[in-house]
Amino acid sequence: MAFDLSTNVLIVDDYKTMLRIIRNLLKQLGIENVDEATDGGTALMKMHERNYGLVISDWNMEPMTGLQLLKEVRADNKLKQTPFIMITAESKTENVVAAKEAGVTNYIVKPFNAATLKQKLAAIWGDF
């Protein structure tokens, strides 16, 4: 998939600090069209209102978790092709397996650094 810096990206996390960190790191990579949501339900609503080329989501949120959001996205014909990166502190093997089975595109464990984020984006879009 060719990388387009104007791609709309949706970041989902219930910690506003994390939203700000991810937004700033994406900005440093040249990605500026970034929307935010603080839970899975709001994220799903936004995805139905606008096309996103990537979703970056936390797992541990209420009431809808990142995993539930991922499953909703993959079950929706309109949204199911959207690349989905999980960024989470949940680092157990069973979590990674559950996310993979639900169709996650990539998985980043917190705390993460800018290089890891860039590497995972490159895995989806190619080098940039």
Add this chain to the structure above:
Amino acid sequence: MTKMTKEAALKRTLETIDTSETEASAADIAAVVEAVMRSLSGDVSVAEFQLYHELQKLADYIQSAKREIAAIRPDEIRATHIPMATDELDAVVGATAEATGTILDSAEHLEKIAGTLAPAPADEVRNVATRIYEACNFQDITGQRITKVVRALKHIEEKIDALLSVFGDGAKVPAAAPAPADESHLLNGPSMPSEANKQDDIDAILANLK
């Protein structure tokens, strides 16, 4: 009270406990033990004496346990100490969130300044800002760890409630929480560093699942 009357009273008490929907309280058990002991009169066999002795020890043990539990003031732990600890932890989360906000403000300001500099120093300043963004991950991680501690405190609070019910006015002991359903067992928050999978481990797991 005649021996027959005593035995009838004891039988009624046992039937009441048996048919009650609530679990027998410590007071109920102590009353039964005392009634059994009172009924032991006249010719007492060795076996009956041993039973009497064991029941006496049981009654003493219950009384001792009640005194010890009362001495640690479980009501005070529930009413004062746990809420205070929870409030303090909430304050830690609030303070770190506020401090992190200020740090991020400064990092974003540095990036703006970088835009006015020559390419080499600008890159250096942007790298510094990146390191700051990365370090600010801590606020999320510590927040989740503190949430786990608060959850543990609430669990302790529930156990104290149960204890107070048993030794209080005979209130019903709360039923055990239902086993976690669906995917809630996957919500554990950050693992301890020695147990957590690193990013390389995660990548390897994902690669093996492809």
